[in-house]
Amino acid sequence: MEWMISANNKMYDHISAFDEFSCIDWRQKANYQVGDIVYIYATKPSQRVMFKTEVEKVNIGSNEIIDDKKYWINIDEYEKSLEGKYVRLKLLDRVDSEALTLERLKEHGLKGAPQGPIKIREAQLSQYIADNFNDYYSEGVFNDIEENDIYEGHIRTITVNKYERSSIARKKCVEKYGYNCTVCEMNFKDVYGDLGKNFIHVHHIVPLQLIGREYKVNYEQDLTPVCPNCHAMLHKKKDGNYLSIAELKRLLTRNTIT
Incomplete structure (x- = not known):
């Protein structure tokens, strides 16, 4: 199963957390299964899908989660987050591409910006996202050969x-x-x-x-x-x-x- 969830970078520094831990423990608000693919949509100002992750572990207690408090910009939200169960998302890839902006995603089947976890059921949308996570030609900045x-x-x-x-x-x-x-x-x-x-x-x-x-x-x-x-x-x-x-x-x- 493929999912899309949203991330607010004014609340939490996802890039730095992934850089240090290669995974993030996320509030478990859906029936994820180990092996599911979860795309993370970054909200304003980015407004695009930027991370591809895989569910590594589910039903994690708050006493077992990674200590990532230093990456929380809004400490009140961090305190609120310490409830319920968590899912561990392992980073597979990340991009910053105009092809994965909200407007482009809507052209390929996305109904709107995700507010909570949504299942990616449309084959066209799934294929489009997968194709554009190979970002070799992204943004005119070519990678090494x-x-x-x-x-x-x-x-x-x-x-x-x-x-x-x-x-x-x-x-x-x-x-x-x-x-x-x-x-x-x-x-x-x-x-x-x-x-x-x-x-x-x-x-x-x-x-x-x-x-x-x-x-x-x-x-x-x-x-x-x-x-x-x-x-x-x-x-x-x-x-x-x-x-x-x-x-x-x-x-x-x-x-x-x-």
């Missing part, structure tokens, strides 16, 4: 490593560093006008294949914005090794001057 891309004629299949492909991490990266390429300093808006506005790739400084599954990506230290050309060169080996940002900068400068 792996070197085993497959080309067959004009068809390109891109294998995306899911250690950290969250559009939230990518969005934080460009909010921190901007849309200029770290290597060549190109900005797509300067070159292409509005067409290139807010477009950039995001590169994993440590190659994805070298990152263990338990590694938590730090968007400030591990991610950097780069243009597609420089991104491709960062994924091309020279003498058996990948170039660092600094090394590629030096190579670019040397060849530009000569």
